[in-house]
Every structure is written in C-alpha cells, then in structure tokens.
Amino acid sequence: MGRKFNTAIWWFILFVVSSTIPLKAHSTSEDDRQTCIVYMGDRPNADVSVSTLHTNMLHEVVDSDVEVPKVLYSYKRSFHGFVAKLNKKEMQKMAEMEGVVSVFPNEKKQLHTSRSWDFVGLTPQLQLLSERSAKGDIIIGVIDSGIWPHSESFNDKGFGPPPKKWKGTCAANFTCNNKIIGAKYYKVDGNFGKEDIISPIDTEGHGTHTGSTAAGNFVSSANFDGIATGTARGGVPSARIAVYKVGWVDGIDDADIIAAFDDAIADGVDIITISIGGEVVREYFNDPNAIGAFHAMRRGVLVSASAGNDGPTLGTVGSVAPWLLSVAASTTDRKILAEIQLGNKMTYEGVNINSYDLKGHLYPIIHGRDAPNPKSTSLKSGSCLDGSLDPKLVKGKIVLCDANALGEDVGFASGAVGIIMEGDSQADTGFSYALPASHVDTKDGASIESYINKIRNPSATIFKSHTVFDRKYALHAASFSSRGPNTINYDILKPDISAPGVDILAAWTPLKSPSEYKGDKRITKYNIISGTSMACPHATGAAAYVKSFHPNWSPAAIRSALLTTAIPMSAKLNPHAELAYGAGHINPIKAIKPGLIYDAGEIDYIKFLCGQGYESSRLKKIIGYHISCSDVNIGTIWDLNYPSFVASTHTSIVNRTFTRTVTNVGSPNSTYKAKLSPAPENFQIMVKPSVLKFTSLGQKKSFKLIIVALLKNGINSVSLVWDDGKFKVRSPVFVFKLT
Structure with missing residues (x-):
C-alpha cells in the first residue's frame, strides 16, 4: 500500500539452555526449524503421488531420531513444490536432492x-x-x-x-x-x-x-x-x-x-x-x-x-x-489540497486527504517539540512520533510536526485538534488521518514555525480538502x-x-x-x-x-x-x-495499435537464463524438459528481445551492441525508419539497418543498436523511435555509470 504494513523478515524460534544441562538429540533439529519453501519447477507428472513424494523427501533429510515435519502446502497445479519446517542442515540436504531447484525461508511481505x-x-x-x-x-x-x-x-x-x-x-x-x-x-x-x-x-x-x-x-x-x-x-x-x-x-x-x-x-x-x-x-x-x-x-x-x-x-x-x-x-x-490558514490570515497550500471540516474556526497552534511528554524527548515529539506528545500540552490545539507523521498516534490519542506536517519528503502524496491534517513543504513549514515563535497566542485552522486540476502536476x-x-x-x-x-x-x-x-x-x-x-x-x-x-x-x-x-x-x-x-x-x-511489437516466449527467457549462468540440469527442473544451454543460441543479456535498451558500466567507456527482432502488427505494407533523439556529447548510437520494410502482418525483422560513448554524466537518457508515418514505436535507450 502507500503506507508500509508489517515488514518482519523471516522468523526464528531460539531455544536457549544452560550449558550444564544435557541437550536432547532433537533440540537442534526441531526447535531451530523455520517455515521453508521447496521449489521444484515444472508441474509433476499426472501419475505421481505428490503428497507421498514430498513426505518421502522429508524422511530423507531428517535424522532418524527426529520427528518428520508435516507438509504445510503442496504446489502441484501450475508448478511443483511444497512447504515444510526445516532447520539449516535439513535445508542444505533438501537443496542437494534430485528435482529440487531451490530452498528458501518463508518471509513476510x-x-x-x-x-x-x-x-x-x-x-x-x-x-x-x-x-x-x-x-x-x-x-x-x-x-x-x-x-x-x-x-x-x-x-x-x-x-x-x-x-x-x-x-x-x-x-x-x-x-x-x-x-x-x-x-x-x-x-x-x-x-x-x-x-x-x-x-x-x-x-x-x-x-x-x-x-x-x-x-x-x-x-x-x-x-x-x-x-x-x-x-x-x-x-x-x-x-x-x-x-x-x-x-x-x-x-x-x-x-x-x-x-x-x-x-x-x-x-x-x-x-x-x-x-x-x-x-x-x-x-x-x-x-x-x-x-x-x-x-x-x-x-x-x-x-x-x-x-x-x-x-x-x-x-x-x-x-x-x-x-x-x-x-x-x-x-x-489532479491534486488534492488541504489548505491551512493562520491567525494572521496567511494561507498555505497544504497537501492531504482531509475530510474533516473545522469550518474555519481558529485553534491554538503549537510545535510538537514544545510538547514532549515526560517519557519522551523534544526530538521525538518534534516529529510527532507515537506516544511522544504530552496530552496536557496539545489537547485542543493544532500541532506542527517536523516530518510526515505516519505513526498510529499522530496526535489523535493525545487529544490534538489537528496536525500540520512540514518537509519535502513525500510532499506530493496525501494521506488520510484520524483528525484534520495537512502537509506543507519545508519553506512553508518554516514560515508557519516563525509565526508560532513570534506571536503570543498563535492560532490556525485546516480546511477540508478540495481538488484542483493543472497539467503542471502531471507526469x-x-x-x-x-x-x-x-x-x-x-x-x-x-x-x-x-x-x-x-x-x-x-x-x-x-x-x-x-x-x-x-x-x-x-x-x-x-x-x-x-x-x-x-x-x-x-x-x-x-x-x-x-x-x-x-x-x-x-x-x-x-x-x-x-x-x-x-x-x-x-x-x-x-x-x-x-x-x-x-x-x-x-x-x-x-x-492497442502499437505498430510493431518486441515479442518473446519461453525459449527466449531460457536463452537469457543460460546466458546468466543457469545450468542445463537446473533449467530442466524448472521447465520440465531437457534443454542444453550449449545447443541453444545463447545470447548476452543485451540480446533478450526486450522493448528497452540499457547499458551499465563501471567505467566511462561504453561499447555495446544490442540485437532485437520486431513483429509487424500495424499496416501490412509499411516502411519504418529509425529515429534517435539527440544524444549527449561524445555519445554515438547507430541502428543497423536503419530502415525496416514489411510486406505482411506478422512479418519479423531484426536489427542491431550499437552504442559507443565516453560518459561525462552518470545518467544518459536517449530514445529510439521506429516511424512509418502512422505508428511511432518508441523505446528508451538508457546508459548509466555504476558507482
């Protein structure tokens, strides 16, 4: 979602015993287990009893004096695998078994x-x-x-x-x-x-x-x-x-x-x-x-x-x-604004999803750093972190915070009337809070803070959100x-x-x-x-x-x-x-009418995986049939028929050749010419051939794009367009230096 939910990585059960107490044989096997996924690639044959196969595999990796874990899931409809609790030793033995592609811990997403x-x-x-x-x-x-x-x-x-x-x-x-x-x-x-x-x-x-x-x-x-x-x-x-x-x-x-x-x-x-x-x-x-x-x-x-x-x-x-x-x-x-007005009539264009209507009534305003509770600090309360505000100091007031407050408290539990967040981080995005709220950039936040510090009884109100439309907000x-x-x-x-x-x-x-x-x-x-x-x-x-x-x-x-x-x-x-x-x-x-398409199928991705160092034996498990990487026309990563072109480099020098094939889905008789956007200095791009002629739908034509460059900037963005006068088929050409 826009906000982060539970982000726990994999979980472990730790079993701690005194060094003076003998350790039972099963302790290091059963109690150290975690939920693991055993991925086995393509679907099993119809005559295979999947549940029996998975159970037998577990028996093979578990020591004889240890209880065999249960199969928690069996994957068998579209691909093959299962889930069970394994310790590190069992995971290693499982990964080495015939038919297993990978074994990895179950994580939280x-x-x-x-x-x-x-x-x-x-x-x-x-x-x-x-x-x-x-x-x-x-x-x-x-x-x-x-x-x-x-x-x-x-x-x-x-x-x-x-x-x-x-x-x-x-x-x-x-x-x-x-x-x-x-x-x-x-x-x-x-x-x-x-x-x-x-x-x-x-x-x-x-x-x-x-x-x-x-x-x-x-x-x-x-x-x-x-x-x-x-x-x-x-x-x-x-x-x-x-x-x-x-x-x-x-x-x-x-x-x-x-x-x-x-x-x-x-x-x-x-x-x-x-x-x-x-x-x-x-x-x-x-x-x-x-x-x-x-x-x-x-x-x-x-x-x-x-x-x-x-x-x-x-x-x-x-x-x-x-x-x-x-x-x-x-x-x-479209932008959704929640405007703020101070007691001095100054108005600020805040951003947020605020459905509450204070009807223009002015409330006292205080900075969060001036309202820490006894167990907190001004640094924490300044950012309005959970439980950091003192209810006695913020009740009935609008609170100004140093950051985009995403905690569950956000002033609500402390009795605040509203909250104003300042900062440039995520100033383009509104959130919904349990009380009136708005977000302003650092400049406006500083102006509001200055007002709070200068006025004896500062006050403010937050208006209900409204929408505005302007192309300047777009893209x-x-x-x-x-x-x-x-x-x-x-x-x-x-x-x-x-x-x-x-x-x-x-x-x-x-x-x-x-x-x-x-x-x-x-x-x-x-x-x-x-x-x-x-x-x-x-x-x-x-x-x-x-x-x-x-x-x-x-x-x-x-x-x-x-x-x-x-x-x-x-x-x-x-x-x-x-x-x-x-x-x-x-x-x-x-x-729906792109003119040309960069198509790819299973074999293209297999070639790609071969080029990435995947062994034929592992690929067989994944796809369910034998294919020898030495027998297929293995290309480099730059030969995958992808609709974009990327060249990364650790140096300033780039010399890269891409091979692509396009399929005609536009007009039966058409001639496409390659057009390149202006390139940076010392940056040369060539397309060979630069003209592709088609005489039927479904016809395929191949070309090469060659980049020779001496990079001066870390990121260089160009584009290739195949143009037949009716269709413009655009691909990004992106070159960057790795740091």
Missing part, C-alpha cells in the same frame, strides 16, 4: 479510480468498445488482501455466466457472483489474528481498492466524503475478478503467495495483478513473485507487479524478473516510488513503466477506517490512497484493455505494446529518468 482513467485517455466510451470486443471473457486474478464483495464496484448486474475457460472455485464461506467469479484464501501457519476474518473477505481495504482499480464496474458519483467525486471504474469494467487472499493482520507469507499463483494460473485467469513485495531483492527462483510470474508466462498469463514504495532511493525496485511487468507510480493532473514520478537500477541484472530496465499511483479513489471495505487507525470510527465506500500498489492495477487494467482486442497476444507482446506507446516523461522533472519511470506513462489507447 508487505502490501505495497475516478479521474485516473480519464487522465490516461481511457474514457467510458472507449471502455465500452473493449466490453463489446472482450464480451466479459477477460479474467483478472487479484492476489491481495481479499475483497469486499458488497461494493457496487463488484455488482454483477448485466453479467452473464463465467467464461467456459474458468476452472476456479469459490470458498464455502464466501458468495461469488458473475463479477467476482472465484475467491480463495491462504494461511500457511493457520495462525489467524483476532481481527482476521477467515474467508476471502477484505478487512484491510487494499485488495478491494486494487481490484476495483483494475476491473471495477462503472459507479457514478463515487467520492470520499465529497472529495474527488467522479465515476469510479476499472480499466476494463466488463472483466471478471478472481480473488486470492494472502494478506492478513500479521502480514503476507511467501508460501501463500506461491500457493495463490499456483491456483490462479490453473484456474484460467488472463492477467494477474499483485501489489505485494519485500524489502530484499532475491534471485529469480528464490522469489515468489518471479517464480509465479515465470510459470504464468509459460501459460500465456501476464503478471503485473508493483515496483515498491522505497523511493526515491536508487536500487530499491523490487519486481525485477524480465518476464513480468514492473510498475512505478506517477502523478496525474511526475512519485517520491515514494522505488527506483532502479535492477540490482539482479543492471542491464534489464526496471521499473518497466509508470502509471497513476498518487491520490487514487477506488472501492474500500467498511471493516477498515480510511486512515487505518483503530480510533478512527469513519466508514467509507470509497477511499483515496497512494502507492505503487495503486499504480500496478492501473497497468493491469491497461494490459487487460489491450488483451481484450488481442486475446492471442503473448504476455511479452502486451508488455511491449504498453512500453513502446508510453507517454514520454521528462528527465528534467525526474532526475532519475528511466530509473524512476521506465519507458514512461501508460497510454492504453495507443497500446
């Missing part, structure tokens, strides 16, 4: 509209064209925190029965309909919290929000307490939704994510959206999203994943596998959005693309307050939140829109169409350039 679809050009009229084309056959799998089925966004009025390809089911304690056609939930350890509802019902709001953004129905006059009123809908309102709940009060387990992928692929979904990630990037086949997305790709299912909310720090992007779509968050032309990479480079493969551009992720209105659950604070008693049908979690389902909806016109296109073809038609974003406005926004901002209208 975190959950990472009205105006937004209009902003990207997908009007209701154009969405109806998609509806007539797809006829309700698109199924979007939502791996998230569940869904609130009673929202109007998921009403099935006018929907026929599910498509015949659908093989999924609905949990016994949940009622599906012809919009929400499937719903399941997963909890590997079975340890539910008091606030959890043991069903696909959403108690967090996150899954409801992402699901409605991707595929919600048309709902007129949707708003959050009168803010951001408009017609809420998803990218393809006619699409069906399949729910896979993995998010709970205590977080999200890797094992549950993989189980959800296993089911979603086998159930027959067309696209999977997952706005979930961790803080550490792992090797592809130790990562649940990458594992699931790989097998989804093999079955023709595109996976759209959020890039992460750890920006603007470089190298924080989390979804990096080349076979999935990694989505960054950016702004639209900025969100400050929180995770940046590249891709730390697994520097020369694969991630994130891939950017989509609206700031102040997004979408459906919500009544079981969670809009601020997500327990003391907040408000209930809302629609909520406004921010995060790459909100950007991801926008890209999912755009991909579903493309697929509705091209049902037989591969995941790579759909991704290519989105990337090569993306709206260019400014490197001047976004200093991290493509590392912040990928190919640019989604443009689904253009994407």
